[in-house]
Amino acid sequence: MSSPLQSLAVSAPAKINLLLRVIGKRPDGFHELETVFQEIDLADCLTLTEQPEKIELTCDSGPLPTDNRNLAIRAALALQQITGTRKGCSIDLRKRIPLSAGLGGGSSDAAAVLLGLNRLWNLNLKPMALLKVASELGSDVPFFLHGGTAYATGRGEQLRRLTATPPYFGVLIYPNLAISTKEVFAAGKFSLTNSENYFTFKFVSSSMKNPAQWTDRFGNDLERVVFERYPQLQELIVELRRAGAFYAHMSGSGSSVFGLFDSELAACSAKICFDPYDRWVFRPVYRQHRSLS
Numbered sequence: 528m529s530s531p532l533q534s535l536a537v538s539a540p541a542k543i544n545l546l547l548r549v550i551g552k553r554p555d556g557f558h559e560l561e562t563v564f565q566e567i568d569l570a571d572c573l574t575l576t577e578q579p580e581k582i583e584l585t586c587d588s589g590p591l592p593t594d595n596r597n598l599a600i601r602a603a604l605a606l607q608q609i610t611g612t613r614k615g616c617s618i619d620l621r622k623r624i625p626l627s628a629g630l631g632g633g634s635s636d637a638a639a640v641l642l643g644l645n646r647l648w649n650l651n652l653k654p655m656a657l658l659k660v661a662s663e664l665g666s667d668v669p670f671f672l673h674g675g676t677a678y679a680t681g682r683g684e685q686l687r688r689l690t691a692t693p694p695y696f697g698v699l700i701y702p703n704l705a706i707s708t709k710e711v712f713a714a715g716k717f718s719l720t721n722s723e724n725y726f727t728f729k730f731v732s733s734s735m736k737n738p739a740q741w742t743d744r745f746g747n748d749l750e751r752v753v754f755e756r757y758p759q760l761q762e763l764i765v766e767l768r769r770a771g772a773f774y775a776h777m778s779g780s781g782s783s784v785f786g787l788f789d790s791e792l793a794a795c796s797a798k799i800c801f802d803p804y805d806r807w808v809f810r811p812v813y814r815q816h817r818s819l820s
C-alpha cells in the first residue's frame with residue numbers, strides 16, 4: 528500500500544486571451560463573453576502541505592493578501608465546506624505571474640489548490656463537482672482545471688476544447704500597472720446581451736488553424752476601454768507589431784500585452800526592444816487532457 532501524500536507541489540500556469548469579445552451585459556451584472564483561452568508556460572508554483580484543520584498561506588509576493596481575500600485560500604475553504612473534511616493545509620505560493628495583469632494568476636492558483644487538495648486530502652471529487660466549486664470562485668477558474676487551448680462563452684466558464692493552434696513564440700510585457708477587471712467591465716458601459724453577436728465555435732475553431740487570419744478577424748473588445756485610460760498600452764502593441772509580431776493584443780482586461788512571432792529567434796530579438804518592462808518569451812502549452820483527479 529502506498530503511504531498517504533503529506534506534501535504536494537503543483538504548478539499554476541498563466542493564460543492569455545487570443546481573442547476576447549463582449550457579447551453584452553447580463554441580468555446578473557456579469558458580461559457574456561466569447562473568448563479563446565491559451566495556457567502559456569509562465570507559472571506560479573504552490574506547495575501544499577497537510578496539517579490539521581487550519582488553512583494558511585505564505586507568499587513571496589509582498590502586495591498579495593494572505594488571508595481569505597486570496598483565491599487560493601478561498602478554494603481550500605470551499606473544499607473543506609463542501610466535503611466536511613477536518614483536514615487543513617499550509618499553502619506556500621511562489622508568485623511568478625504578475626498581479627492584476629489579465630493573465631489569470633489568482634484564478635490559476637485557485638484551480639491548482641482545488642486539483643492539489645483533491646489528491647492530498649483524498650477527496651475523490653469528480654470533475655463536475657470540481658467544476659462547480661471552480662465556477663463559484665471566479666469566471667476564469669474552470670479553464671485552469673483543464674488548461675490547453677479552449678473556446679469559452681458565458682462568464683468564461685462554459686468551455687469547449689479547441690485543437691492546438693499552429694505553434695508560435697510569444698513576447699509578454701507587463702507594463703507595471705495593476706488593472707481591476709471589475710472596473711474595466713463597469714467602465715465599458717456594454718449594452719445588453721444580443722446572441723447574434725457570437726462568432727460561433729465553428730468559425731473560431733476553423734480560424735484558429737490559420738494565424739495569418741487572426742489580425743483581420745480577432746481582437747480584444749476590452750482594449751477600447753483600457754486604452755482610453757492607458758494609451759501607453761496601445762503604443763506597446765504598435766511597437767510589438769513593428770518588432771515583427773504577426774498578432775499583438777492585450778490579454779483579458781489588461782494590463783499585460785502580448786505579441787506572437789513565427790520563431791524563437793524573432794521573439795527573443797523583439798523582447799530586447801522592451802527593455803524597461805518586465806517581459807518574457809513564452810510558448811503556448813497544448814494539452815489533450817489534463818487529469819482532474
Ligand code: C5P
Binds near residue numbers: 556667681683710
Ligand atoms: O469572475 P471574477 O470574480 O473573476 O470577475 C471579476 C469581476 O469582473 C466581476 O465581479 C465582474 O464585475 C467582472 N466580470 C464581468 N463579466 C465576466 C467576468 C467578470 O462583468 N464575464
